[in-house]
Amino acid sequence: MKVRIxxxxxxxxxxxxxxxxxxxxxxxxxxxxxxxxxxxFRMVDEQNRIxxxxxxxxxREAVRGLDAPLAPDDDVQILQxxxxx
Amino acid sequence: xxxxxxxAQPSDGPLALLVATKKGAFVLRADAARREFALEGPHFLxxxxxxxxxDPRDRRTLLCAARTGHLGPTIFRSSDxxxxxxxxxxxxxxxxxxxxxxxVKHTFRLEPASAxxxxxxxxxxxxxxxxxxxxxxxxxxxxxSFNDHPxxxxxxxxxxxxxxxxxxxxxxxxxPRDSRHLYVGLSSGGVFECVSEGRDWxxxxxxxxxxxxxxxxxxxxxxxxxMRLHPLAPDVLWQQSHCGIYRIERPGEKWxxxxxxxxxxxxxxxxxxxxxxxxxxxxWVFPMDGTQVWPRTSPGGxxxxxxxxxxxxxxxxxxxxxxxxxxxxxxxxxxxxxxxxDPVGLYFGTTCGELWASLDEGASWRRLRxxxxxxxxxxxxxxxx
Numbered sequence: 001m002k003v004r005i006x007x008x009x010x011x012x013x014x015x016x017x018x019x020x021x022x023x024x025x026x027x028x029x030x031x032x033x034x035x036x037x038x039x040x041f042r043m044v045d046e047q048n049r050i051x052x053x054x055x056x057x058x059x060r061e062a063v064r065g066l067d068a069p070l071a072p073d074d075d076v077q078i079l080q081x082x083x084x085x
Numbered sequence: 086x087x088x089x090x091x092x093a094q095p096s097d098g099p100l101a102l103l104v105a106t107k108k109g110a111f112v113l114r115a116d117a118a119r120r121e122f123a124l125e126g127p128h129f130l131x132x133x134x135x136x137x138x139x140d141p142r143d144r145r146t147l148l149c150a151a152r153t154g155h156l157g158p159t160i161f162r163s164s165d166x167x168x169x170x171x172x173x174x175x176x177x178x179x180x181x182x183x184x185x186x187x188x189v190k191h192t193f194r195l196e197p198a199s200a201x202x203x204x205x206x207x208x209x210x211x212x213x214x215x216x217x218x219x220x221x222x223x224x225x226x227x228x229x230s231f232n233d234h235p236x237x238x239x240x241x242x243x244x245x246x247x248x249x250x251x252x253x254x255x256x257x258x259x260x261p262r263d264s265r266h267l268y269v270g271l272s273s274g275g276v277f278e279c280v281s282e283g284r285d286w287x288x289x290x291x292x293x294x295x296x297x298x299x300x301x302x303x304x305x306x307x308x309x310x311x312m313r314l315h316p317l318a319p320d321v322l323w324q325q326s327h328c329g330i331y332r333i334e335r336p337g338e339k340w341x342x343x344x345x346x347x348x349x350x351x352x353x354x355x356x357x358x359x360x361x362x363x364x365x366x367x368x369w370v371f372p373m374d375g376t377q378v379w380p381r382t383s384p385g386g387x388x389x390x391x392x393x394x395x396x397x398x399x400x401x402x403x404x405x406x407x408x409x410x411x412x413x414x415x416x417x418x419x420x421x422x423x424x425x426x427d428p429v430g431l432y433f434g435t436t437c438g439e440l441w442a443s444l445d446e447g448a449s450w451r452r453l454r455x456x457x458x459x460x461x462x463x464x465x466x467x468x469x470x
Contacts, residue, residue, distance in 0.1 A: 043156070043157070046181055046188055046189070047186055047188055049188070054155070080156075083154070083155075
């Protein structure tokens with residue numbers, strides 16, 4: 001499936017839109033980590049919690065957990081909220 | 086360069102300043118006379134860089150502790166002084182399933198281990214914990230003897246507290262005679278010594294006041310700001326704490342408040358303390374205003390370094406070249422350092438983005454740079470000719 005990537009993660013993917021596979025958000029992130037080593041830990045902490053400013057949308061609906069299911073034709077967007085100066 | 090790797094012989098080769106800032110990292114290469122400093126960078130523009138350190142053992146491996154306000158913390162590595170970078174394949178992180186649910190908020194300090202352990206590094210992080218790498222910073226593991234110590238929660242107050250930047254394990258001192266013998270400083274816990282050949286830890290806080298505590302002399306809970314061990318006299322440790330300037334000579338157990346000899350109108354509060362690379366009786370501090378609501382700026386808007394050359398029995402003001410009024414500078418705990426030349430060069434960076442240098446051991450100062458981002462750390466890298 002196509003995954004749109006937040007700009008702070010472009011140093012890993014080199015592209016705003018990439019291909020990855022997985023039947024859940026967690027599996028998708030594991031696949032992204034295989035393709036782009038280091039990316040996952042910048043998004044998800046060591047206790048498998050999505051970091052506070054990371055936002056994942058599936059078909060434009062926000063998901064909060066790594067166990068959210070995915071279908072092959074789902075639209076996934078990884079965004080990031082900014083705050084501070 | 087880190088004090089713990091210096092030798093009795095002064096350096097006379099080229100050097101660079103490694104400057105970590107809130108918005109990236111910079112390298113300033115000095116000419117042979119240390120007169121001109123050419124700026125390179127920024128590296129990782131927009132990243133919060135807490136520390137940038139060259140391994141003094143190989144003079145090649147450069148480690149950079151970085152995060153952004155929104156991405157998780159990581160370590161970048163370079164073997165060509167920042168010409169190219171590679172990310173650590175396993176940055177500091179607590180084990181998955183950690184019973185306390187701890188996560189690394191950021192890496193604050195990077196410390197090469199002793200010369201007897203080439204490639205070994207330590208990292209101090211927030212929450213207050215210690216990590217170790219045995220492959221030049223590529224993969225990191227939790228130091229379980231400290232991080233999982235039965236008293237860790239008690240010593241650190243709690244895992245992840247609510248102070249603005251989090252409580253940090255900010256000082257790591259490795260005894261050059263015994264690589265298993267460490268002293269660490271915790272911003273919300275005090276000083277701890279690694280004993281029993283690396284298997285256990287104990288508080289080392291006798292004599293250190295904690296004037297914010299109901300018991301002003303607790304076993305632990307103090308707030309050291311910066312602690313340094315002298316490489317040529319490794320039984321001598323100095324610290325600038327939240328409550329004064331202290332020195333201890335081991336095997337003594339009690340810290341002495343040598344800051345009592347500072348001028349009363351200046352006080353002995355500050356963040357950094359820097360040691361002379363060859364003289365264990367000489368140290369420099371950068372006092373700040375610790376009254377009332379703690380401005381943490383230069384007392385009275387008149388910045389100065391203070392030096393002692395008699396183990397803290399007396400202190401002398403060193404402000405030649407620094408602004409004489411209306412300069413509300415803040416120098417953070419990792420932002421003042423010394424080179425190993427003769428005379429010793431001193432360097433400090435401010436939170437308003439200035440970089441200052443003295444090539445005569447503090448007798449006179451000149452500004453090297455303005456308009457850098459908020460400076461978090463300044464280190465010296467002694468380079469090969």
